Amino acid sequence: MGSVLRYGVVLAAVLVAAGGVAYLFERWDYAEHYRMFVGSPESLTSPAAILRGALALDPASLIALGLVVLVLTPVARVAFALLAFAEQRDRLYVILSLIVLVVLSIGLTGHSL
Amino acid sequence: MNFLVFTLVVFAGSLFAGFLGSLTGLGGGVVIVPLLTVALGVDIRYAIGASLVSVIATSSGSAAAYLKEGFTNMRVGVFLEVATTAGAILGASLATRLPGPAIEVVFGVVLLLSVFLTLSLREPPAAEAPAVGDHGLAHRLRLSGSYPTATGEVNYAPRRVPLGFGIMAGAGVLSGLLGIGSGAVKVLALDQAMRLPFKVSTTTSNFMIGVTAAASAGIYLRRGFITPGLAMPVMLGVLAGSLVGARFLIRARPRILRFVFAFAIFALGVEMIVTGLHL
Numbered sequence: 001m002g003s004v005l006r007y008g009v010v011l012a013a014v015l016v017a018a019g020g021v022a023y024l025f026e027r028w029d030y031a032e033h034y035r036m037f038v039g040s041p042e043s044l045t046s047p048a049a050i051l052r053g054a055l056a057l058d059p060a061s062l063i064a065l066g067l068v069v070l071v072l073t074p075v076a077r078v079a080f081a082l083l084a085f086a087e088q089r090d091r092l093y094v095i096l097s098l099i100v101l102v103v104l105s106i107g108l109t110g111h112s113l
Numbered sequence: 114m115n116f117l118v119f120t121l122v123v124f125a126g127s128l129f130a131g132f133l134g135s136l137t138g139l140g141g142g143v144v145i146v147p148l149l150t151v152a153l154g155v156d157i158r159y160a161i162g163a164s165l166v167s168v169i170a171t172s173s174g175s176a177a178a179y180l181k182e183g184f185t186n187m188r189v190g191v192f193l194e195v196a197t198t199a200g201a202i203l204g205a206s207l208a209t210r211l212p213g214p215a216i217e218v219v220f221g222v223v224l225l226l227s228v229f230l231t232l233s234l235r236e237p238p239a240a241e242a243p244a245v246g247d248h249g250l251a252h253r254l255r256l257s258g259s260y261p262t263a264t265g266e267v268n269y270a271p272r273r274v275p276l277g278f279g280i281m282a283g284a285g286v287l288s289g290l291l292g293i294g295s296g297a298v299k300v301l302a303l304d305q306a307m308r309l310p311f312k313v314s315t316t317t318s319n320f321m322i323g324v325t326a327a328a329s330a331g332i333y334l335r336r337g338f339i340t341p342g343l344a345m346p347v348m349l350g351v352l353a354g355s356l357v358g359a360r361f362l363i364r365a366r367p368r369i370l371r372f373v374f375a376f377a378i379f380a381l382g383v384e385m386i387v388t389g390l391h392l
Contacts, residue, residue, distance in 0.1 A: 009173050013352055020345040028117035032342065034149075037156040037213070040337030063341035064334075067166055070348065071330040073173040074323035078194070081187050092254070096191050100324065103198040107328035110335030112206035 012070035019062025124346040131354025134171045142293035147381040157213045161292025162338030167351040168294040172323030174355040184316040193281040198328040200285020205329035217389030224382025227297040250274040271307040289329035294322035
């Protein structure tokens with residue numbers, strides 16, 4: 001499990017770094033310091049849009065894709081814990097892990113209460 | 114400064130945050146947000162978005178090392194995560210509705226409260242308390258475990274499980290609201306409320322931190338709190354810093370960690386309140 005986690009983090013870091021270098025290359029001289037909150041463009045707020053942008057090698061989308069992969073690494077940890085509990089025939093903890101995954105999935109849809 | 118310099122400054126600060134975060138179980142968020150808002154004038158919403166990313170990065174980045182060393186208690190982690198993830202979604206929903214300055218003040222107050230709690234507790238660190246047999250909820254939920262020391266495995270059993278669960282729900286809300294890992298609250302709950310050995314508390318908290326943050330990430334992303342140009346140096350800096358920090362954990366002594374922890378939080382809490390109230 002540890003190696004899957006490591007690969008996930010490495011993949012995320014590579015995507016973010018690659019996108020980051022390209023992003024900096026385009027904007028290194030800009031004056032953007034994120035002082036004013038204007039939200040994010042549509043292209044970066046949903047996984048589908050991010051994937052489309054990343055395939056088109058848009059730097060911001062590549063970074064965003066790396067971030068999505070990063071967010072998925074803890075989810076993978078819970079999934080692996082669930083598998084470990086299943087292997088130990090620990091029904092209580094399989095159910096608890098499942099509950100956590102369900103809550104995580106709700107969170108990942110992005111809809112707030 | 115231009116964007117490149119800005120990015121490098123953020124990267125350097127994140128390196129430090131990641132290092133400190135993996136040593137103390139904080140997750141780096143408590144350093145990142147004040148750094149960005151107070152020192153660099155970044156809007157609080159972008160700051161908490163970047164912070165949330167850093168929290169997941171620290172947690173996942175140092176995770177492999179911890180699991181190998183045998184400290185993390187997965188059952189405790191998963192059980193308490195039911196509380197933290199639910200709380201995180203509630204907290205993130207709140208974050209989308211509160212005005213910026215309000216979030217800043219809440220952030221500062223929470224930091225100060227954490228320090229107050231840490232310093233005012235009179236019980237000795239759990240590592241020094243004698244091992245007790247497990248009973249009640251800890252036994253029914255099979256939450257006991259053991260951890261490696263120089264002299265062999267030491268057994269332990271969590272106490273006051275319902276209290277720990279309740280505090281974790283609160284920690285989840287804070288995490289979602291402020292983009293932090295709530296490592297301080299989590300470690301306090303595990304260490305003081307549930308009396309787990311300190312290194313078990315910090316590593317298990319680390320496991321939970323990433324999962325809790327992932328629960329609010331979707332909401333943050335959809336609302337545009339997480340912006341690529343800012344999240345990028347933060348994530349990479351924190352990852353690098355936490356990888357270095359993870360190597361020090363086994364050799365570190367709990368007492369030193371506590372003091373570093375309390376001092377850092379206090380200073381940052383004051384700064385946040387000052388900023389939020391526009392003093």
